[in-house]
Amino acid sequence: MSTAWVERYNNVLIGDDITFNDKWSAMVGLNYATTANKAAGSYGDSNYEKSALTPSVSLLYKPIGEVTTYVSYMEALERGTIVGNIYANRGEVLSPLVSKQYEVGAKYDINPNLLLSTALFRIEKTNQYSNLATPLPTYVQDGLQVHNGVELVLTGKVTDNLTVMGGGTLMDISVEKANNPALEGKKPTNAASRMGKIYAEYALPWIPGLSLTGGIYYTGEKYANAANTDKIPSYTLYDIGARYATRVLDKSLIIRLNVINLTGKNYWQDATYLGVPRTVAFSASMNF
Numbered sequence: 001m002s003t004a005w006v007e008r009y010n011n012v013l014i015g016d017d018i019t020f021n022d023k024w025s026a027m028v029g030l031n032y033a034t035t036a037n038k039a040a041g042s043y044g045d046s047n048y049e050k051s052a053l054t055p056s057v058s059l060l061y062k063p064i065g066e067v068t069t070y071v072s073y074m075e076a077l078e079r080g081t082i083v084g085n086i087y088a089n090r091g092e093v094l095s096p097l098v099s100k101q102y103e104v105g106a107k108y109d110i111n112p113n114l115l116l117s118t119a120l121f122r123i124e125k126t127n128q129y130s131n132l133a134t135p136l137p138t139y140v141q142d143g144l145q146v147h148n149g150v151e152l153v154l155t156g157k158v159t160d161n162l163t164v165m166g167g168g169t170l171m172d173i174s175v176e177k178a179n180n181p182a183l184e185g186k187k188p189t190n191a192a193s194r195m196g197k198i199y200a201e202y203a204l205p206w207i208p209g210l211s212l213t214g215g216i217y218y219t220g221e222k223y224a225n226a227a228n229t230d231k232i233p234s235y236t237l238y239d240i241g242a243r244y245a246t247r248v249l250d251k252s253l254i255i256r257l258n259v260i261n262l263t264g265k266n267y268w269q270d271a272t273y274l275g276v277p278r279t280v281a282f283s284a285s286m287n288f
Contacts, residue, residue, distance in 0.1 A: 008036040009079055015056070022062070029056040033077040035096045050096045052077040066109045074101050081128060081139070084272060088136035095141065099125035114156035123147040127175050129189045129226035130271070143178035145188040147171050161205055166198030175226075186228045190270040194220030194234075201243075213241040213258070224271035235267035235275070252287040 015029030036049040054075035061069050080094040105119030127145040130137040153167035171193045175186050187193070199215040217237045224230040241258035257280075264278040 006036075007079065008034075010034045024062075025060045027056070027058040027060070030054070031056065031076075035077055035079040048080060048093060048095060050077070052096075052098055054098065067106060069106045070104070072101075072103045075099065076101070078125070083139045086136075086272065087130065087139045088133065089138050092139075094128070094139070097126040097141070099123060110156075114154070114158065116152075116154050118150070118152045120150050121148070123149075127178065127183075127188055127226075131226070142180070143183070144176050145173065145191070146176050147173045147191070149173075161203045163201045163203075164198065165200075166196075168194075168196035170194055183226050186226060187223050189223055189226055190232075192220040192222045192234075194218070209245045211243045211245075213239075213243060215239040222270075224268075230271070232268045232271065235265060237265055237267075237275075238262040248286070253284065254286075255282075255284045257282050 010033065012032040013029065015027065018026045018028065020026070031054045032051065033054060034049065034051040052075075054077055056072070056074040058070050058072035063069065076099050078097050078099055080096045083089050083092045083094065101121060101123045103119050103121040105117060105121075107115060107117040110116055124144060124146050126141050127143045128139070128141050131140050149169055149171035151167060151169040153165075155165045155167075157163050171191075173187055173191050173193055175183050175188055178184050196218040197215065199213070201211050201213045203211045215238070217239070219235055221234045222232045224232050237260075239258065239260050240262055241256065243257075244255045246253050246255075260279040260281065261276055262278065265275070266277075267275040269275040
């Protein structure tokens with residue numbers, strides 16, 4: 001008998017922007033989320049359905065016209081993990097969980113088309129990992145992992161022809177609560193503390209409609225196990241591509257060619273899966 005999974009995630013959102021005066025404003029929202037997951041078959045039956053009302057609140061202050069500062073708090077319902085085939089509890093659907101995020105930051109409009117933003121944040125979520133039991137490990141939820149970090153992001157047009165989207169994130173990540181005291185203070189599995197990326201598009205001025213694209217993506221080292229004895233090395237990936245926009249029979253036509261992982265880097269995406277090999281993708285789309 002084969003195993004079948006059914007996943008469902010529904011959201012009902014309501015929110016409002018409130019302006020107090022020229023300098024102060026707020027954004028308030030509520031999200032009623034429902035996540036359902038069912039598994040049946042050779043690994044046994046497992047299912048759940050959970051709903052949660054999660055808030056999102058931001059208070060904004062503009063000291064000058066080009067700068068906006070803010071503090072925010074939000075919660076999010078995350079669906080439970082379906083345990084993979086390498087674990088003793090393979091096919092089990094773990095319980096859904098609610099994560100919390102606190103953030104303070106600032107945004108600076110360098111010009112109408114270029115935005116620089118920075119933020120300090122704290123994310124709290126349930127810890128999940130392999131318990132390394134023998135002969136087969138079990139994938140479990142246990143305790144609390146915390147991500148404290150800072151990020152810097154630049155996005156927009158540097159010139160009329162050059163668009164960039166880039167930034168970096170540094171995090172101090174740790175397990176703060178666990179049933180096993182030996183795990184407290186360790187790094188959560190499959191979580192990198194350093195990440196960075198830069199993506200650029202350049203519209204060739206002498207060939208209208210043709211843009212060249214490229215990206216560099218860095219992911220720092222992370223750990224494959226809860227005891228932090230198995231380290232996954234850092235890796236850097238490179239993408240290149242081109243996009244051509246034109247009109248055919250008075251219809252919009254966009255042709256794309258992309259090369260993902262240009263150098264054919266061999267890497268581990270996480271403790272279970274190898275990364276995407278060099279991939280060439282071609283697509284064309286037309287609006288009717």
